[in-house]
Amino acid sequence: xxxxxxxxxxxxxxxxxxxxxxxxxxxxxxxxxxxxxxxxxxxxxxxxxxxxxxxxxxxxxxxxxxxxxxxxxxxxxxxxxxxxxxxxxxxxxxxxxxxxxxxxxxxxxxxxxxxxxxxxxxxxxxxxxxxxxxxxxxxxxxxxxxxxxxxxxxxxxxxxxxxxxxxxxxxxxxxxxxxxxxxxxxxxxxxxxxxxxxxxxxxxxxxxxxxxxxxxxx
Numbered sequence: 670x671x672x673x674x675x676x677x678x679x680x681x682x683x684x685x686x687x688x689x690x691x692x693x694x695x696x697x698x699x700x701x702x703x704x705x706x707x708x709x710x711x712x713x714x715x716x717x718x719x720x721x722x723x724x725x726x727x728x729x730x731x732x733x734x735x736x737x738x739x740x741x742x743x744x745x746x747x748x749x750x751x752x753x754x755x756x757x758x759x760x761x762x763x764x765x766x767x768x769x770x771x772x773x774x775x776x777x778x779x780x781x782x783x784x785x786x787x788x789x790x791x792x793x794x795x796x797x798x799x800x801x802x803x804x805x806x807x808x809x810x811x812x813x814x815x816x817x818x819x820x821x822x823x824x825x826x827x828x829x830x831x832x833x834x835x836x837x838x839x840x841x842x843x844x845x846x847x848x849x850x851x852x853x854x855x856x857x858x859x860x861x862x863x864x865x866x867x868x869x870x871x872x873x874x875x876x877x878x879x880x881x882x883x884x885x886x887x
Contacts (some may be wrong), residue, residue, distance in 0.1 A: 676741050683733055683754050684809070690726040690758065691805045694765045695798065697723065698864060701771035702794040705857050708781040716772035723765040730758040749881060753874040757808065760867040760874070764801075767860045767867075774853050774860070783846060786854050789833045793861045796826050797868070804871040813879050819872035820886040826865040833858040 697716050704713035734755045737743065743751060782790060800822045807815035837851045846854070869886040876884045 672741075676737070676743070676747070679733070679737055679741075680747070680750060683730065683737070683751070686726065686730050686733065687754060687757055687761070688805065688809065690723065690730065690761050691801070691808075693719075693723055693726065694761045694768065695801045695805075697765055697768040698771070698794075698801065699798065701768040701775070702790070702861075704772055704775040705778065706781060706787055706791060706794075708775065708778060710776055713772035713775040717769055720765055720769045723762060727758050727762040731755060734758075745881075746878075749878050753878045756874045757871055760870045764864050764867045767864050770860045771857055774856050778853050779847070779850055782850075782854050782857075786833060786837055786846075786851075789829060789836065790854065790857055790861070793826055793829045793833070793858060796822065796829065797861050797864050800826070800865055800868040804868045804875075807872060807875045811875070811879055813876060816872035816875040816879075817886070819869045823865045823869045823887070826862055830858045830862040 697719055700712050701716045703709060704716065734751050737751050738748070741747075781787065800819055803815050803822065804819055806812065807819070834855050837846075837855050866887055872886050873884055876882065876886075
């Protein structure tokens with residue numbers, strides 16, 4: 670096989686591995702959120718156990734990227750795709766860790782969040798889920814516009830997180846939830862907000878592949 674042909678096949682493999690990992694991470698986040706909202710401890714446990722598989726995929730992608738750099742000595746655009754692929758895997762792996770943090774918090778909650786915080790968390794989770802889909806689509810389709818849209822989507826998630834914290838702690842000592850319960854729900858919002866930050870990093874990686882410039886979407 671011609672060397673360039675083999676290299677193109679390896680780059681396709683990198684893309685597929687990243688997409689597969691992205692799909693698994695997105696599913697972990699969905700399950701982690703559901704475990705919080707439904708107070709489903711078995712589901713939380715599954716998210717925690719599944720993290721090993723996500724970490725394994727991260728290592729595989731890193732190995733593939735290092736092998737490609739070492740054996741192919743890629744230049745310019747190709748090198749950017751490999752470097753960005755490694756960065757993307759790191760962001761996905763961190764998002765998987767944050768899904769685990771959500772699941773572990775779910776195990777510490779005494780019950781499902783009450784109506785108002787639950788609705789706010791649900792809204793944040795849906796917004797973050799849309800961001801993940803948009804970020805992965807931007808990567809697959811080399812779509813700079815979709816990558817840039819992530820910044821606005823992230824601003825909305827940040828705004829919702831601030832509102833969640835204000836609502837949780839505005840009620841004073843006679844609130845429906847105990848102080849510890851409210852603090853744990855605030856942590857859940859924080860983890861979702863941080864997942865959003867990692868998705869904007871994915872947008873930055875996509876723009877880096879396409880333009881060669883480092884942009885700051887956060």
